[in-house]
Amino acid sequence: MSRSHMQIGVRTQRVRDWWVEFTVPAASGLPRRGVLLTGLLSLLVVFLVLVATAINGTSSGAFFPLIYSGADPALLFGQPNLIRTDEWNVQTVWAITQVQQGLPALNGSFPGGMDSTIPQDLPRLDWTVAFRPHLWGFLFLDVDHAQAWKWWSPVFGLAAATWTFIVSLLPRRPLMAMVLAIAFTASPFFAWWLLQTTLWPVAWGFAVLAAAIWAARSTSRTALWVWRAVVGYLTVVVGMGIYVPFIIPVALVAAFVVTGIAIEASRSRGWATVVRRFSGLVIAGLGAGVILVLWIVTRWDTVDDFLSTAYPGERLEPTGGAANAQGVAAVFGSSFTNSLRHAGTFLNGNASESATFFLPGVFLGAIVLWLAVRERRAGRALPWSALLGYGAVLLLLAFIFVPGWDAVAHALFLDRSTSGRARIGLGFGSMVIVVLLLSRISPRSRPSWLVSSIGPVVFLASQAAIAIGLGVLAPDLLRASGVWWFYAVLGSVAILSVARGWRVVTATALLLISVAATYNVNPVYVGVFDLRTTQPAQTIEALDDAAEGTWVGLGGGLPTALLLESGATSFNGFQGAPGEVMWEAIDPAGAYELEWDRLAGVSWVNGEGEPTVMNPYPDQIRVTFDPCSEFAQENVDHVVSDQTQVPNSSCLRLHEEFRLNGADLKIWQVIPKAG
Structure with missing residues (x-):
């Protein structure tokens, strides 16, 4: 055997001896502190690297093809998992909403507000966040990280x-x-x-x-x-x-x-x-x-x-x-x-x-x-x-x-x-x-x-x-x-x-x-697809800053997400406990209480007359909207609609239209009913 091979063998044996000694359990049969800390610190290092690079598994890129054409530059591998709506269309959207509003304990997206701690578990500035370690990043990092x-x-x-x-x-088997x-x-x-x-x-x-x-x-x-x-x-x-x-x-x-x-x-x-x-x-x-x-x-x-x-x-x-x-x-x-x-x-x-x-x-x-x-x-x-x-x-x-x-x-x-x-x-x-x-x-x-x-x-x-x-x-x-x-x-x-x-x-x-x-x-x-960077959301935000009002989004998920992430107050979104102020405005007689008294997403479609409420699925609330209705005239200032919904324009004035890749949008102002 050559000297180099002998040296390799000696070094290998030294490593083995060190490993055996390193993994020897304590007298109690439990792993020693060095073994525990090494494993935990190894996981911590990988975690910090992933946070530093902003790499994660969000499917918020599902919004990208609705806005832009071509490939999403933030998508490194795979495709957005559309079925995971609780993540990309609910929790992630609401988290950005909280950031936009300054991490309040009472979120102002719904009329009357919503407790941001139950059940959406949103980032906020209150004592309970001490027990939500997954939300700490929002206290000192940008949205992506x-x-x-x-x-x-x-x-x-x-x-x-x-x-x-x-x-x-199994204290002797830390790698396994x-x-x-x-x-x-x-x-x-x-x-x-x-x-x-x-x-x-x-x-x-x-x-x-x-x-x-x-x-x-x-x-x-x-x-x-x-x-x-x-x-x-x-x-x-x-x-x-x-x-x-x-x-x-x-x-x-x-x-x-x-x-x-x-x-x-x-x-x-x-x-x-x-x-x-x-x-x-x-x-x-x-x-x-x-x-x-x-x-x-x-x-x-x-x-x-x-x-x-x-x-x-x-x-x-x-x-x-x-x-x-x-x-x-x-x-x-x-x-x-x-x-x-x-x-x-x-x-x-x-x-x-x-x-x-x-x-x-x-x-x-x-x-x-x-x-x-x-x-x-x-x-x-x-x-x-x-x-x-x-x-x-x-x-x-x-x-x-x-x-x-x-x-x-x-x-x-x-x-x-x-x-x-x-x-x-x-x-x-x-x-x-x-x-x-x-x-x-x-x-x-x-x-x-x-x-x-x-x-x-x-x-x-x-x-x-x-x-x-x-x-x-x-x-x-x-x-x-x-x-x-x-x-x-x-x-x-x-x-x-x-x-x-x-x-x-x-x-x-x-x-x-x-x-x-x-x-x-x-x-x-990489990061998150932040709708606040898009032109429609910036327009909504500018309108809201100029004259704060209340909004309704008609159609699919994009109008709702745009309203939420822009920080506007609207009748759209995934609600926890239903808000009394909001539903008193929509359904003052309580005729549809069974339909809206639920943990569910609230969306709107065209209709005639006062709002009617239905449940396509147990966790979905769909409401009809007529801009000439008493509800709209008294409670709604602006409307965002996608190409699937063409509202009655007799009580609307078109403010701006956006030709997007997959979901053309129109922003309307509600105007008084003629006569």
């Missing part, structure tokens, strides 16, 4: 919490833990539902589990206090998100697994010690509850109005809402995720509603049972965390597929979620089970090939059955799913590798499955 901050904050929060949980159980965390964060469900209300609850769930592990094992008082602070803070973050259908399933799984961790710890430390250590987390949660109560009390009118709406109001979901073959296929059809990008749906209403997780943990029930038998035979404590975690997953599956136990589901608050939203708990629970098993199974101690093969075989059979059903009933969806068989085989490999203790194979397979299914769901975009 603030959008990147908002986009990536919950993503990296989820990745960091997931990684911390995994590395707390990072791959697993990225794989989970890139799950199709998150990609299609990428909003802070979706990501923060799961980040909270992993933080709670990590905190429980540290409470059970750590000998550092500082570490315990840090975890109490993290749990308390994230509890407020999640609570202020107020989206209960995503919170409840995650909280249920977390409660079951934490109970299991406490039971396991009691065997070695005794219940008195466990209660004392875990009480700190309970106190942190109670402290968070005090903050949330204060927040709710200061905004009780808005909260009460929101909860008493006709839609969504207080919806209670019956058990077994997906108790049919289509429902089963929708939950477990992870191998067919590509159909969402091409066909736009997979057995549900739209791509977001159809999105699911790859659920390896669900198919590892035999391994959980084998582990319990092994531990019992060895005279060791049962793996209560895995058993109760799997029990929570089965409970969620029962809620989705088994009817007839509504009273129990109500007592567990499960009926505040839905069959589709409960998938978030399945995805969370599945990953928890995978990690718990990987921490206990190794090539030296693992089940037989027969037991190991049960999960992979069942998974392959389920995917084959779904494919056969689609081939008969919906062949277009099967074609749109592409190489579904490859995902099915790779998924079975991932399930088998957990059972065999092949940790690197597990992490690699899960990463491939997630990235392949989601890399093109959202575009890669």
Whole structure:
């Protein structure tokens, strides 16, 4: 062997020795501070780079072809995801509106104003923003970089919490833990539902589990206090998100697994010690509850109005809402995720509603049972965390597929979620089970090939059955799913590798499955498409500055977005709790209260006479507009209409016309009715 090869070998061995020493756990079995900080700082560096470059996944570029011809220079990869209207046509538009108005707590876009904290979660200047970390960028950055901050904050929060949980159980495997965390964060469900209300609850769930592990094992008082602070803070973050259908399933799984961790710890430390250590987390949660109560009390009118709406109001979901073959296929059809990008749906209403997780943990029930038998035979404590975690997953599956136990589901608050939203708990629970098993199974101690093969075989059979059903009933969806068989085989490999203790194979397979299914769901975009830079919005702003008035936008989404981002007061936009002043003007007799008393987008179309209100969909309010009506004459000063709407011009004076690429616009002034 040459001297150069010997030197390389020596250096390689030194690196290996350093790595082994670096990843040696503390005496408690937990990762050392250096490992934790290195992983978290690595994620932080990537986050800051993305914010500095303003790169994010907004689909606000959907407005670009309506204004300009040619290619959008800010679009680096992919195409705007039009189905994600909650992001690009609601939250992003409202965020820019807030910036235009100076980040007020009471947004002035609707007549009478709108609380900017519920439910749109808009950037604002009040104490509650301290618990909305994804909004901090709007306090000190321009809109482009603030959008990147908002986009990536919950993503990296989820990745960091997931990684911390995994590395707390597998301290010698920080790189593998990072791959697993990225794989989970890139799950199709998150990609299609990428909003802070979706990501923060799961980040909270992993933080709670990590905190429980540290409470059970750590000998550092500082570490315990840090975890109490993290749990308390994230509890407020999640609570202020107020989206209960995503919170409840995650909280249920977390409660079951934490109970299991406490039971396991009691065997070695005794219940008195466990209660004392875990009480700190309970106190942190109670402290968070005090903050949330204060927040709710200061905004009780808005909260009460929101909860008493006709839609969504207080919806209670019956058990077994997906108790049919289509429902089963929708939950477990992870191998067919590509159909969402091409066909736009997979057995549900739209791509977001159809999105699911790859659920390896669900198919590892035999391994959980084998582990319990092994531990019992060895005279060791049962793996209560895995058993109760799997029990929570089965409970969620029962809620989705088994009817007839509504009273129990109500007592567990499960009926505040839905069959589709409960998938978030399945995805969370599945990953928890995978990690718990990987921490206990190794090539030296693992089940037989027969037991190991049960999960992979069942998974392959389920995917084959779904494919056969689609081939008969919906062949277009099967074609749109592409190489579904490859995902099915790779998924079975991932399930088998957990059972065999092949940790690197597990992490690699899960990463491939997630990235392949989601890399093109959202575009890669620089900044945000800001309509305030366009000529129509600048004209609206100039008119409003010269003589402040109230507006109506007729037609599609562009007139509404232009009015909002320009900062004008109008009767258009996505409302939370309906405003009394606004609807008193539109519907003074309350004849259409059922139609407008809802969380929904408000749009306008041509009509005759006083406004009539209708609901094309439960979350849409469509109102007719006649400029000669009493409502318009008394309450509206200007109108913006697109080419789909030609209003009665006898009570309008044309101010300016814009020939745009995809949506010609006219701005009108409302004039008195003749005679």
